Amino acid sequence: MKEVRIHGRGGQGSVTAAELLAVAAFEDGKFSQAFPFFGVERRGAPVTAFARLSDKKIRLRSQIYEPDYVIVQDATLISAVDVTAGLKPDGIVIVNSEKSAEDVGLDAGIDVRTIDATGIALDIIGRPIVNTTLLGAFAGATGEIGIDSIKQSILARFPGKIGEVNVQAAEKAYKLMTSAKRKPSKKSRPRKNGTAYESHEKIPIGAIGKPGTSEVTRTGDWRVFYPEFDMDQCSRCGKCLESCPDAAIHKRELTGREATEALKRAEELEKAGKIKKAAAKKAHILYELDPMYCKGCGICANECPIQGIKMKLEEK
Amino acid sequence: MIDIMEGSHAIALAVKAARPNVVAAYPITPQTHIVEDISQLIADGDLEAEYVKVESEHSAMSVCIGASATGARTYTATTSQGLALMHEVLFNAAGMRLPIVMTVANRALSAPLNIWNDHQDSISERDSGWIQIYVEDNTEASDLTIQAYKIAEDRRIQVPIMVCMDGYTLTHTYEPVELLDQDLVDDFLPPYAPTDYLSVDDPKTFGMFADPNYYTEFRYQNHRALEAAKTVIAEVSREFGEVFGRDHGGLIEEYRCDGAEYVLIAMGSVVGTLKDTVDDLREAGIRAGAIKLRSYRPFPVEDIRSALADVQAVGILDKNISLGYEGALSADVKSTLYRTNNTPEVFSFVAGLGGRDIPKGTFVKMFDWMREDKKISTSEFIDLRTEILEFQEV
Numbered sequence: 001m002k003e004v005r006i007h008g009r010g011g012q013g014s015v016t017a018a019e020l021l022a023v024a025a026f027e028d029g030k031f032s033q034a035f036p037f038f039g040v041e042r043r044g045a046p047v048t049a050f051a052r053l054s055d056k057k058i059r060l061r062s063q064i065y066e067p068d069y070v071i072v073q074d075a076t077l078i079s080a081v082d083v084t085a086g087l088k089p090d091g092i093v094i095v096n097s098e099k100s101a102e103d104v105g106l107d108a109g110i111d112v113r114t115i116d117a118t119g120i121a122l123d124i125i126g127r128p129i130v131n132t133t134l135l136g137a138f139a140g141a142t143g144e145i146g147i148d149s150i151k152q153s154i155l156a157r158f159p160g161k162i163g164e165v166n167v168q169a170a171e172k173a174y175k176l177m178t179s180a181k182r183k184p185s186k187k188s189r190p191r192k193n194g195t196a197y198e199s200h201e202k203i204p205i206g207a208i209g210k211p212g213t214s215e216v217t218r219t220g221d222w223r224v225f226y227p228e229f230d231m232d233q234c235s236r237c238g239k240c241l242e243s244c245p246d247a248a249i250h251k252r253e254l255t256g257r258e259a260t261e262a263l264k265r266a267e268e269l270e271k272a273g274k275i276k277k278a279a280a281k282k283a284h285i286l287y288e289l290d291p292m293y294c295k296g297c298g299i300c301a302n303e304c305p306i307q308g309i310k311m312k313l314e315e316k
Numbered sequence: 317m318i319d320i321m322e323g324s325h326a327i328a329l330a331v332k333a334a335r336p337n338v339v340a341a342y343p344i345t346p347q348t349h350i351v352e353d354i355s356q357l358i359a360d361g362d363l364e365a366e367y368v369k370v371e372s373e374h375s376a377m378s379v380c381i382g383a384s385a386t387g388a389r390t391y392t393a394t395t396s397q398g399l400a401l402m403h404e405v406l407f408n409a410a411g412m413r414l415p416i417v418m419t420v421a422n423r424a425l426s427a428p429l430n431i432w433n434d435h436q437d438s439i440s441e442r443d444s445g446w447i448q449i450y451v452e453d454n455t456e457a458s459d460l461t462i463q464a465y466k467i468a469e470d471r472r473i474q475v476p477i478m479v480c481m482d483g484y485t486l487t488h489t490y491e492p493v494e495l496l497d498q499d500l501v502d503d504f505l506p507p508y509a510p511t512d513y514l515s516v517d518d519p520k521t522f523g524m525f526a527d528p529n530y531y532t533e534f535r536y537q538n539h540r541a542l543e544a545a546k547t548v549i550a551e552v553s554r555e556f557g558e559v560f561g562r563d564h565g566g567l568i569e570e571y572r573c574d575g576a577e578y579v580l581i582a583m584g585s586v587v588g589t590l591k592d593t594v595d596d597l598r599e600a601g602i603r604a605g606a607i608k609l610r611s612y613r614p615f616p617v618e619d620i621r622s623a624l625a626d627v628q629a630v631g632i633l634d635k636n637i638s639l640g641y642e643g644a645l646s647a648d649v650k651s652t653l654y655r656t657n658n659t660p661e662v663f664s665f666v667a668g669l670g671g672r673d674i675p676k677g678t679f680v681k682m683f684d685w686m687r688e689d690k691k692i693s694t695s696e697f698i699d700l701r702t703e704i705l706e707f708q709e710v
Contacts, residue, residue, distance in 0.1 A: 039527065203526075203533055205474060205541075206413030208512045211521040 001054035002144055003064045007083045008073035009222055010038075010045045013131035016157070017071065018049035020135055024145050024153035025053040033058045045222075046081055053144060065191045069142055071134050072096060073117075076221055078105045086191030094137050094177075096130050110189070113141050115173055118224065122313070124169040128224050136170030140177025147174045214293070219246050223296035225311040229287055232275040233308040236282040240300035240309060248294035252286045259284035317495045323454040323486040324349030326493040327393070327419055328356075330461035332363045333501045334417075337388035337508075340368040340379035344398040345431050346483035347421040351393055373398035377405040377416075384414035385522050387513035389465065392416070395483055396423035399437045403444070409476045410445025411538065412523040415468030415508070416476040417461065418446075422584065422635075423483040424670040432671020433483040435583065439612075439636040439644045445538055447477040447545050448612045450583040455494045456564045457481045459556060462501055466552045469508050473541045473548055480612075482585040484671070494562060504559050542614045549611055567616035569608040570623050572598060576605030578686045579624065579660075581649060582633040583609045586674050590633075593679040604683055609645065617652045624653065624660055629686040631663040633674075634695065642666075642695035661689060667698040 004021060008014030015036040022034035033052040039045055050064045066086040075097040077083060084093055084106060092111045097104050098119060101112040115137045117130035125132075132154050139147045150170055155163040227240075241249045254262055266283030269275045301309040321329075327350045331339070339358070341351040357363040366383075370376045373394050380390040394402065399420060409416050420438045424430040438448055447467065451457040460479050468477045481487060514520060526534050550566035557563030571591050573579055582590050587608040597604035607623055609616070624630050630653075634643020641647065646664035653659050663686050668674045678698055685692065 203530060203537070204512075205537065206512070207411065207523045207526060207534055208413075208520055209524050211519050212524070 001052055001056075001058065001060075002068045002142075003066070004051040004053070004069045004071065004138075005064045005067040005083075006049040006051070006071045006073065007077050007081055008047050008049070008131075009077070010047050012047075012073045013129055014047045014049040014073055017073070017131035017135060018051040020132070020150070020153045020157060021051040021138070021145070022053075023156065024135070024139075024149040025051075027149040027152050028145055030054060031056060031058050037063060046077060066188065067091060069094070069138065069144075071138060073130055073134060075099070075104055080221075084110055084189045087189040089188050091188070092141055094134060094141055096134060109187075113137070113177060115176060117169075117173060120169050120172050124172065125165045128313075132166040133169040133173045136173035137177045139170075140174040147171065150174075214246060218292055219295040220248075220290075220292045223291075223294060223314055225296040225298060226291070226294060226314050227289060227296070227298070227300050227309045228312050229289070230308040230310070231286070232269070232279055233306055234287065235276070235278040235306065236285045236287070237305060238287075239303045239305060241287060243299050243303040244294075245297065245299065246293045246295060248290040248292075249300060250288050250290055252288055254284040254286065317497070318492050319495055320490055320492045322349060323457060323481065323489050323491070323493075324421075325353050326454045326458040327461060327481070327487075328353030330458040330496060331391050332357050333496045333498055334391070334462055334465050334505060335363075335389065335502075335507070336365050336391040336417075338366045338368065338380065338383035338390045339392065340370050340376045340383070340390070341392045341394070342370055342373050342376050342398060344373070344395055346423060346433075346487045347393045347395045347398070347419070349487065350419060350421065354391075373401045374405060377402045377409065377418075380416045380418075381405060381409050381412065381414055384409070384416050385412065385514045387508065387510050389469075389508040390414075390416050391418070393419035393421065395421040396425055396431075396437045399441060400425060403441065406441055406444040406446060406476075408523060411534070413474040413538070413541070414476055414522075415465070415474055417464045417468060418476070418478050419457075419461070420448075420478045420480045421483040421487045422480055430670040431483075433485050433635075434669045434671070435480070435635040436637075436669075438478055438480045441478075442613060442644065445475070445542065447475055447542070447549070447614065448480055449477070449549070449610050450480045450612060451486070451564075451610070452585055452587045452608060454481075454486055454489065454491055455562065457486060458493055458496065459560065459562055459564060462496060462505055463552050463556050465508070466505050466555075467545065467548050469510075470548045470552075471511075473545050474510075475538075475541050475545055480584065485585045494560075496560070500559055504556065546611070546614045546616065549614075565608070565610060566619070567609075567611040567614075568619045568623065569610065571606040571608065573605035573607065573623055573627075575603055577603040577628040578631070578683055579605040579607055579627045579629075580631040580633060580679065580682060580686075581607040581609055581620075581645065583612060583645065584635065586633065586635070586668060589674060589676055590679055593676045593683070596676065597680070597683060602683065602687070612645070615648055615652070620649060620652050621656055625656075625658065627660045629661040629663060629689070631665055631682050631686050633668070633682070634664065634666050635668040637666050637669070637695060646695060661686070663692055664695045665698050666695045672699065 006014045018034035022032035025032035031054045037048045070093045072095040095104050095114045096117040097114045098116040101114050117133040118128050120133045121130045135150050139145050139150050151167045154166050262283045266280040270280035298311045301311050358367045368379045376392050380392050384390045424434045425436045464477045590606045594604045594606045632646040634645045
């Protein structure tokens with residue numbers, strides 16, 4: 001039996017990846033199993049999904065502590081989660097990153113394969129959904145599943161155009177991976193006993209404690225895209241601020257001399273035909289992004305009535 | 317001081333003496349007189365408390381939870397379908413460790429529709445994390461209401477509690493009741509002063525999210541609190557006895573169990589009839605005894621083992637049935653006796669369902685059964701009218 005652990009963030013399709021993997025293995029004539037473990041069910045929060053592939057019926061239902069393979073959908077997780085915990089000797093870790101295997105922050109001696117799945121997905125699919133791309137990479141790197149079965153599995157789940165572009169992305173990753181060199185690791189990684197217990201603080205009677213607050217959750221770490229505001233077009237309607245689920249857009253109003261100068265400058269630009277009148281009249285009002293909390297969901301861009309917000313790929 | 321009154325009124329007066337801050341209840345027979353009397357006391361200015369009229373029992377318990385979390389002393393009462401409707405919030409009250417006191421005027425559950433007494437309603441909430449104490453008469457019901465606050469609010473446990481009194485048999489029965497002296501109650505039961513409570517100046521969350529890394533530990537802590545409640549219940553009962561001169565016993569009351577060969581265990585008001593039956597049998601030379609089981613949760617494992625150490629046979633009366641198995645009390649007593657020395661023969665009886673009366677003769681039948689060592693099925697229904705039964709034999 002081979003065991004696969006997939007680390008991703010909510011909304012990145014980790015669970016779907018595990019399911020597609022299990023379906024593909026089944027297409028290959030194997031017994032397989034896929035299941036998720038959800039933490040907080042929230043877009044961007046760390047998620048783990050599991051898959052098992054075997055020649056025999058699988059009865060085991062525990063989570064996977066000693067994986068043969070690990071897929072990391074988001075390289076920013078490496079600093080937050082022990083993604084290689086319990087990895088078997090000769091185990092392979094596939095990381096979505098444009099960096100080289102040496103530079104993703106995993107110990108030397110681990111067989112790391114990197115692939116710029118985000119780049120491939122953006123290029124072919126047009127969205128940074130990397131799960132199918134990584135499945136192609138998995139087939140190429142491990143040889144556990146044929147690429148044809150991966151294709152079938154994707155097309156069965158996503159018929160039509162969406163399935164086709166996802167298949168193309170998977171194939172591209174497959175080809176890139178089969179040409180990658182293998183760097184064998186000698187020993188297994190220390191495993192974690194059961195679920196990871198990060199805190200050993202005493203628990204309160206009656207589960208009474210301080211109320212939770214999004215202030216302590218730096219959702220900015222989850223960002224792949226960031227919104228860019230075109231303030232020359234912006235009418236300051238405030239729809240972006242209202243629609244932001246993480247209150248990461250702040251309104252700031254200049255006063256006194258600062259305001260006078262901003263308005264004066266804007267008036268000149270307006271006369272020169274460089275900015276809109278509505279924008280010029282409210283040039284002293286600014287909308288600013290809080291990078292600590294903007295997770296790049298793109299709701300603001302979607303809501304902006306003048307399409308004045310563009311989502312840009314973050315350089316990491 | 318002693319006065320004659322309806323059981324429900326005695327409870328209303330006991331609640332008044334406990335000085336609750338918030339009462340929330342929805343009327344349902346046979347609990348109605350209790351909450352009517354309390355609302356009258358509040359309306360007349362005799363009890364200074366907020367009475368919250370709600371649209372269901374689910375809301376009544378929810379109001380008690382919210383009020384209790386702010387540090388208020390709270391009270392509610394219900395029965396049967398009303399208690400069943402509270403089911404999910406009962407677990408919240410227990411998990412948040414809120415010391416709510418509730419009178420359950422025990423009544424059967426539908427279908428078929430039945431408004432009369434048995435214990436199916438509270439027994440069905442056995443696992444909710446509430447203490448359940450069953451009372452024999454209206455003085456005990458009244459006294460226990462005061463004790464209940466002291467038990468529930470004990471910092472060592474912080475667990476909600478049900479005072480289970482038989483519907484009609486106690487709630488609607490006029491009998492003399494020993495009244496509670498307000499000054500003594502005030503000394504015995506100081507105002508509720510929790511360390512954790514909701515306040516806008518110091519926001520807190522109650523019953524917060526616990527993922528698989530934590531949930532088991534919260535449940536374990538809650539379980540240990542219920543176990544520790546055994547000590548607290550006995551302590552509070554003794555202390556009450558010292559102050560008020562009336563001790564209703566701890567987790568169980570043994571009645572003429574010394575040298576008894578045959579002992580019957582029962583809960584609630586029927587225990588009075590059982591004691592009279594035991595007296596009759598003793599007079600006739602039969603070594604009978606009785607155990608009144610007061611605390612059903614926590615279950616008095618040690619007390620039962622020691623009380624039954626030398627008896628030949630024990631019978632258990634269940635005014636409930638776990639359909640497809642047996643009466644709940646029987647199952648618990650049997651598992652308590654597992655691997656004890658000199659384990660007695662165990663006889664499980666189901667009787668008194670949906671208000672079916674239990675006269676002394678019914679108890680005599682049970683003792684006869686035990687004395688003749690008749691083999692019986694898992695739970696023997698006593699006084700079953702076999703002539704009206706219709707069902708398909710398989």
